[in-house]
Amino acid sequence: MIEPTDRVVSGRHCELAVREWSGTNPGWIALISHGYGEHSGRYQWVAEQLVGARALVYAPDHVGHGRSPGDRVYFEDAETVVADLETLRREVAAEHPELPVVLIGHSMGGMLAARYAQEHQEHLAAVVLSAPVLGTWHVLDLLEHDVIPDTPIDPATLSRDPEVGAAYVADPLVWHGPIKRATLQAVDDCLLAINDGPMLDKPTLWVHGEDDELVPEADTRTGIDRIRGSEFHEHIYPGGRHELLNETNKAEVMNDILTFIGRELNS
Template identity: 55%
Template sequence: MTAAREWTLDGHAGRLAGRTWTGGSPSHVVLLAHGYGEHTGRYEHVAAALVDAGAVVTAVDHVGHGKSEGDRVVVADFERVVDDLHAVDEQARAQHPGLPVVLIGHSMGGLIAARYAQRHGGSLAAVVLSGPLVGEWGGAALLDLPEMPDTPLDSTTLSRDPEVGRAYEADPLVWHGPFQRPTIEAIARALLRVQDGPSLGALPLMWAHGEGDRLVPMAGSRSGVEHLRGEHYVEKIYPGAQHEIFNETNRDEVLADVVAFIRNALRR
């Protein structure tokens, strides 16, 4: 049975809130990076599948997200968010010495994970990018507008399962307001940093994406993934799936694919 423990940690702009899921005797650590406007609590079922496969899973609410401190969904510099994630990584390694660490990032968390892997890839065993915000992203066009549109993220773009959208709308820890200009500016800078940074070389990389993703379209992400991919690369594209593939109608298939990739990467 998966047990979750909540904790806090000092981040670059205040206290960070996170949680760790454990089961029996883990063989590896999985570090999770969530997406824009959401929080770690939306990954309970993901963590359960990973724990069942031998992981201890740890995740943090990024600055301004979920239960962490900071202005809501305001990220001034993603390099500092990578620093925060590194502190979480170091904490997990101290608690589970000697275990290999796998990094999974979804959406904006995929951008964070990609940059993390460029900076700290030598310490990782594998990386999984789910609907990652890398490469070319049309959302940066919002910066050309005089004001950010006063509209929240469209929850119908998350999954073909309507219950996912309903739960998202009802979640008080999810941000239901408009995009924040400083965050969009920081995303634009981070996208350029990733493109200017190195490939992941020998670090195993899995790219998983919904073919019907309207929030982070697959074609835009591909250019970023092609830049990152190295010697050991797995690609999984799910026909018809929307943005949150871990919450899609075929979520069991997606999670099984991720577990299989991690298992193979750890055998190397």
Template identity: 65%
Template sequence: MADPTQHLVPCSNGDVFVRTWAPPEPTWLALVVHGYGEHGGRYHRVADQLVAEGALVCAPDHRGHGRSPGERVLIDDAERIVDDLEALHARLAAEHPELPVVLIGHSLGGMFATRLAQRDQEQFRGVVLSAPVLGTWHVLDLLENTQLPDTPIDPESLSRDLGVGRDYVADPLVWHGAFKRSTLMAIDRCLLAIHEGPQLDLPTLWLHGEDDELVPAEDTRTGIDRIRGRNFHEHHYAGARHEVFNETNGADVIRDVVAFVRREISR
């Protein structure tokens, strides 16, 4: 397992902490967009597998997440997170103009990746959405409470590999506290903006576990049906929970991603 290079990168709203895994001769670039409360370092296994397939993998920590500065998990405007991703992509594209770029967004990162792709679809060769928060999300029901309850994520809901949940709980860079009202309101506004935005006509792959309780596939589909374009593919995995990349069949999931990417970058 190769260690990534790690550095702070100036983006639209200040510095963002970025991890990069690089093969000797990359043939494509994967920009990995992590989910709520976690960080890019949790994608080291995904990065290792993608590097073996020729990918230069870049995984930033969103502002207020992981090693990036900012109040923990505070998102006052989701568009600012997307601004940072857009600035990072522009930097990567300038450094590696020969490499096709694929967005890979998980959970809330799938929402950010979708919004980024909507801004300028010509900049990306494809988008991979893993259990994306799109359409409706039951967590937003918490906004009906005067005071938000502390509802921690059940670690067993992440994967049938219970070691994934144990590592999640023990990770000091993961946020284990309550949701913040402004963050949930920002997510709600972003979902509406996506619904009102353009369809994704660039190649798009949707991955989802059929036993995902954190982001149920049927809720996501209400958003997918709004944005799906002409080059859309999906894979649903029986028995899989929220983090399909970290599931017991994670190798199959990566193979599906690689097959999708290879097909699209060869065109």
């Protein structure tokens, strides 16, 4: 096991907790943007595989998530979270100016990664979007209610591996309460901005599970089709649920991701 080290980065609203995984002779930087309600510590296995492929890995806890301060899972403008990612990128790029940067985003973090890539493409070598919230998202229907109902995530929708769901339920750093109206509205606003934004010119890989109930592949595709550039690649995995990198075939998914990254970094 590669133990992460901790650092903080000055975000737009608070000092963000960041996990860093490193090995010897790094050849590139991986930035991980985690999903709604979770935290960077859930990416331990992912980070170890990336380090094994010569990455320096940095993963912040978004504001209001994990070990970062702020009202839990609350933000009023997704652009501030995107700005936090850019602050972290600037800081680590200044320490390692010779290393290319790859941005990896999952779920809501995939939405943030897509928006980041639209605004800062010149700083990225490649982008990986894992089950990103793009296009339309059924959870936004909750905004029609005067009081947002509590709709907890069914842990079985995360992975076919039941241990993933059990660990998710038991994780004290995961938010298990109701979603906040302001956060939902911020996601809605961000999706509209992405739909109206520029194409993704940097090499981009989209991976999604065919049986993803939390962020259905067909809904994401409506957003993907608006922003896919000329160097866009996709893998849709039969039977895959929402967290492909915690799935029973996670080694296959990771191999596809690392093959894509390696090809782009060496092209």
